[in-house]
Amino acid sequence: MKLLIQGGRVIDPASGRDEVCDVAVAAGRIIAIKPGLGQPGSGFEPSRTIDATGCVVAPGLVDLAVRLREPGQEHAGMLESEMAAAVAGGVTSLVCPPDTDPVLDEPGLVDMLKYRAEKLHQGRVFPLGALTRGLQGEVLTEMVELTEAGCIGFGQAEVPIVNTQVLQRALQYAGTFGYTVWLRPQDAWLGKGVAASGPLATRMGLSGIPVAAELIALHTIFELVRSTRARVHLCRLSSAAGIELVRQAKAEGLPVTCDVSVHNLHLIDVDLGYFDSRTRLSPPLRQQRDREALRAALADGTIDALVSDHTPVDDDAKALPFAEAEVGATAVELLLSLGAHWAQADGVGLSRALATLTCGPAGVLGSSLGTLSASAGRLVEGGAADVCIFKADAWWTPRGEQLSSQGKHSPFLGHELPATVTHTLVGGQLVFERAAVPTGAVC
């Protein structure tokens, strides 16, 4: 199919392009980005034209943390519903953590997941393999085999490796092959609480997770990175002091990258309100100064990517007292809006915000993307046509029933948010098109 995206504001943060022009797509690739492609005599004859006047045309978003809940937790989310949710949020590539049931520690499981995802013809799925068998922190997985099956890195999801010798060896082994190890920096023992340590958790009588839980883990990881030189991606930083350590590590030249979730970027412990189980999240929501530091670090590039940390949870698992409620919130459909909201509130500019959702996370994935690595998170002529078209000024108020995700729990429900996705293209195919846009003209 030949497709013309006409008259949109084309923003490609990687190249710095930000201009009104046309984008021509054919055979799954972007063949031209320039004005006047829709004019007679331009030589391009599209079978379909999308009028993107008043819309932003951006690279498809790359989300580094999306739980698809398959295999094993289909009551909370299905591949079908969560992949639909992703493209409805403009996400064309997503990384899913290995904490499924069974854990993604066998090549066959990865094969199956990739196969099932590809059959849906929606976004691209890049699984993380388990770093240790069953995430138990004892025996390394067959990382070479898992990579051949399609894993783009290895991690432990929310399960820290307690034994530092195993962690050291995992980094050494992964480093041998140039694989990236994805770690959520949280000490196993200090991380046992249910809310961020501080006056609010103390007042509410909730067990706390101190900032020290993050700092101790970061110090351990950085020390091991120094000796192994393995590449590490740090998942979901939560504290001002943690960010400072990452900043120093990057300045020192350690091969580390990191991300932050939309929740920690926007919310703080006060948002727990009256034990609102929708704010039962990991990492926990910390104090205002932590949030401000995370926002500043995302703006200045210390944090490479903004992620949704999408975790669909069913109703029964949330209708429980705070500490017993399951961790997580649905978020992939809100990712763009929450990024745009941050950009507006902090005045960082839409292009910079999009960088944290496109070329930033694509850079984290780097060469693990193979042939896609040159074009993922970018709009380049000759590259794969993964495109997100949205109306930046179309505000909307998310409600559970309108979300495609099977998970209907988010602390952002009922909040007015900017930016509504109108079209999503993956490999030149129109995989999502919104029937009606809340305000303003439909593109």
Next chain:
Amino acid sequence: MKLNRNPQLNKNGELIHLLSTEGLSKDILTHILDTAANFVSVSDREVKKVPLLRGKSVFNLFFENSTRTRTTFEIAATRLSADVINLDIARSSASKGESLLDTIANLSAMAADIFVVRHSESGAPYLIAQHVAPHVHVVNAGDGRHAHPTQGLLDAYTIRHFKGNFANLTVAIVGDVLHSRVARSNIHALTTLGCAEVRVVGPRTLVPSDMAAMGVRVCHDLKEGISGADVVMTLRLQNERMSGALLPSSQEFAKSFGLTRERLQWAKPDAIVMHPGPVNRGVEIDSSVVDGPQSVVLNQVTFGIAVRMAVMSIVAGHSA
């Protein structure tokens, strides 16, 4: 991003549930204490009943075991002429896998008017209050480490009874403050009612420094903590905390923070001594102090019934 209305109050600011002493105005707290004062005399009558809750059903829902609190709620409800149904959930539905909200829905269908709830998780009564019908009231009888508001109120009542008012009073709360819902409910009630100073006293493992944000003075030395105090409140040290990484042993705790007759002399000569019970004699408090002239421990129990009568009659009088 946005804060909801205090779920304990209806839109007229009237008390419909008692979930915590936090966020209640001085007027509401004082109204509860004044109402309790009227009920104290009921227990001295020959007929120990008033008909305020006649025809109403009070369900005691104890997801965590308790004898004393449940019994005082039962007596209080009975003296208000309510029908009382005791459910030992810990040994029934929950152990069969029924969810908390299913239990509540089933009991609501049995026409409950007031749920008295004890649960091991902080915040559980808030979840219940959000899911009951508008005419149903929830009274928190202790949730996790979060709140035990009727205990906080009966302690405040006891203090007012013996000291007249709260102005110029120094109250020291000694022991395992970290895990104590009683301490938290006392702190909120007493600071709102106008106590000059509330102190929390104990080792750093049991008295977190960020307690200061609740408007209290944090002390890690018993002498400093109770010097010049008008009220010394000792907390129960739970058995499971007596040895481990929080405390090496109950004896060592007693050595540094146990209230003895000698140490009580650091407080004001007319200081009263309180304890929410059950007492570990010789651990947080010596027998000579519990049974001594300054102890008001048994008065607390008596006033507890009047305070719980007051709370149930007040919430039952308002609708959501």
